Amino acid sequence: MLRRDSFxxxxxxxxxxxxxxxxxxxxxxxxxxxxxxxxxxxxxxxxGARASYTVSDRLTAGPVRFRVRYQADVxxxxxxxxxxxxxxxxxxxxxxxxxxxxxxxxxxRIDVEITLAAPAPLFAYAFRQARVAHxxxxxxxxxxxxxxxxxxxxxx
Numbered sequence: 384m385l386r387r388d389s390f391x392x393x394x395x396x397x398x399x400x401x402x403x404x405x406x407x408x409x410x411x412x413x414x415x416x417x418x419x420x421x422x423x424x425x426x427x428x429x430x431g432a433r434a435s436y437t438v439s440d441r442l443t444a445g446p447v448r449f450r451v452r453y454q455a456d457v458x459x460x461x462x463x464x465x466x467x468x469x470x471x472x473x474x475x476x477x478x479x480x481x482x483x484x485x486x487x488x489x490x491x492r493i494d495v496e497i498t499l500a501a502p503a504p505l506f507a508y509a510f511r512q513a514r515v516a517h518x519x520x521x522x523x524x525x526x527x528x529x530x531x532x533x534x535x536x537x538x539x
Contacts, residue, residue, distance in 0.1 A: 384502070384503045385474060385500050385501065385502060385503070386500070386501060386502075386503050386506040387498065387499065387500040388498070388499060388506075388510055389496055389497060389498040389499070390496075390497055390514050390517075391494065391495060391496040391497070392494075392495055392517070392518060392521045393492060393493065393494050393495070394492070394493045394495070394521050394524045394525050394528075395486070395490045395491065395492050395493075395525060396490065396491050396493070396524065396525040396528035396529055397489065397490055397491070397528075397529055398491055398528040398529065399491070400462040400463060400483045400485060400491060401462050402528060403483055403491055403493060403528055404460060404461065404462050404463075404465055404483065406524070406527065406528060407460075407465040407481050407493070408433070408434065408457050408460035408465050408467075409434075410423050410425075410434070410436045410438060410455055410457070410467070411423050411425060411436075413520070414438070415527075416520055416523040416524065416527055417516060417519075417520050418515075418516050418519045418520070419440040419441060419442065419512070419516045420438055420439070420440055421439050421440065421441045421450065422438070422439040423436055423437075423438050423439075424436060424437045424438075426454075428456075429454075429456055431456075431458065432456035432457060432458055433456075433457045433458065433459070433460050434456070434457040434460070435454065435455070435456050435457075436454070436455045436456075437452060437453070437454060437455075438452065438453055438454075438455050438469065439451070439452045440452075440453075442512060444508065451471060452471075453469050453470060453471035453472075453475075454469070454470050454471075455467060455468070455469040455470075456468050456469075462483065463482065463483050463484070464480070464481065464482055464483070465479075465480075465481040465483075466478070466479070466480050466481075467479045473502055473505070474500075474501065474502055475499070475500065475501040475502070475505065475509055476499070476500045476501075477497065477498070477499050477513055478497070478498045478499075479495060479496070479497050479517075480495070480496050481493055481494070481495045482494045482495075491528075493524070495517070495521070497513060497514075497517050499513050
């Protein structure tokens with residue numbers, strides 16, 4: 384039996400929608416910000432996907448550390464919406480939908496909804512890990528987007 388639940392968050396950054404969409408739609412670049420990802424390998428896009436990847440995460444359960452590998456696809460990559468789906472055995476799916484809106488003050492607001500489905504025995508652990516990881520990613524996104532907008536730091 385599968386269980387399903389969602390959580391959401393919002394991020395604000397001073398960048399263009401195209402810069403944000405480029406980061407959110409590129410799992411190689413997100414891998415630098417996501418706290419669990421240890422490796423991202425780009426694959427030829429699967430049918431219906433704009434981009435496809437194999438991703439490896441490092442997880443812990445008490446004193447045990449282990450890696451999991453899963454397939455992820457970018458299904459929609461537009462200036463106002465990014466949709467990704469990650470699939471891992473057994474029957475675990477994480478769907479991310481990000482909507483991008485330019486605010487009146489010029490800031491970009493990114494509203495993200497994450498939906499996780501997993502077998503009931505794994506659900507609590509998987510949901511907790513996904514929530515902590517994605518909220519950490521959210522905290523890092525604004526800084527990364529603001530930094531990208533300003534360009535790399537000057538060197539002397």
